[in-house]
Each structure stands twice: as C-alpha cells, then as structure tokens.
Amino acid sequence: MKDSFSRYFPGKGEKMIRNKDRKIAVVYFSLGGNTEYVIQRILETIGDGTAVDVIRLEPVRPYADAGPMKYIKGGAAASLGSRPQLKPYSFDPKKYDAVIVGSPIWAGTIAPPIRTFLLANRIRGKKIGVALCSSSGRADKCFSRIEKYLKKTEIISKLSLVDPAKKKSGGDLYEIRRFVREIMEARG
C-alpha cells in the first residue's frame, strides 16, 4: 500500500496513477509572469496522468504592465472592486471536481479579473485550491476575500509566494508540491 505522497509523486520507473474520470480546472490571471510561473510548476507537479483544463483569464482592456500607471490604475481598479469584462473563456463547473485559482495580490486583494470570474461562476461543492503571488507575502486578507466569493465552499489548500518567478527557489517548489498534494489527497 502506497502512502498518499508517493501515489502522486511517483519515483523513477513508477507510473503516475491515472484519474481519467475527474478533471481539474486551473483558472488564473497574471500580469507580470509570477502567477503564470506558479501555474506552470503546478501543472508539472500534477503531471500528465490527471485531466486538467487551463483557463487563463484576460481582460478585454489590458492593464498597463509597466510604468507608474501599472500600479496606479491596477491598484485603484482592485481597491474599488472593479469587475472588468473578460475575453471569452470556457468554464463548465460540472466537469470539474477541483478548481485551482491563481491570482496576484493587488492593493491587498484579488486581481479584478479573478473577481469577475468568481462572481460570474458561483463555484460550490468543489475542492478549491488558491495560489496567490505578492511582493509582501501578506495574503490572509486576500484568502478571506476569495472565501467570501465562494460562500459555503471551503478552500482546502492555500499557497502564498513572494514574486516567485524572480527567485525560482527550491523552497517555493517545495511549497508548490505541498499545495498540489493537499488538493490531490482531498480528491481521494
């Protein structure tokens, strides 16, 4: 009998357990590439044996990704609770037993495209994992905000990393593996 860690992180020569009937949705927004980096590492950790749909959210009107306007406009949009229109995407919650949400922290809260998504898709009865990137590591308020949007659905795994694409640290990879393992174990 294998322990739950080695079921999902097989050793050399072992096969990943295939879980074809269940799907995971990975929904994220990234402006500067940090959340994108985390999502890529999450997908590598999940591996090919599990069906995953990746949904990258993009606002119809893109945010400035450099200069002072990046922080001024983006920060104002986040703190005012804006809900930008998103480019078309496909998300049918019935297809998934688990949803991973990835967002940068803007003005202490979730990035506006993620807010639009959570309000448009009231996700209930799923295993939810939330991965947040920030420059401070202060993520508690942002996790609570997301929990409010999810209403009665609990976040079963949380990940908070500080600008991980710059550091590419082993410690962050360890945390990412812990995050994925918690989601996989909750899926049974």
Ligand SMILES: Cc1cc2nc3c(=O)[nH]c(=O)nc-3n(C[C@H](O)[C@H](O)[C@H](O)COP(=O)(O)O)c2cc1C
């Ligand atoms: C508009 C804006 C607001 C931000 N506000 C915060 C903040 O309140 N707290 C924080 O720790 N980092 C803040 N940051 C930094 C980002 O959360 C951080 O750099 C994150 O890793 C960026 O993720 P991304 O590269 O996927 O976009 C902000 C960045 C932007 C662009």
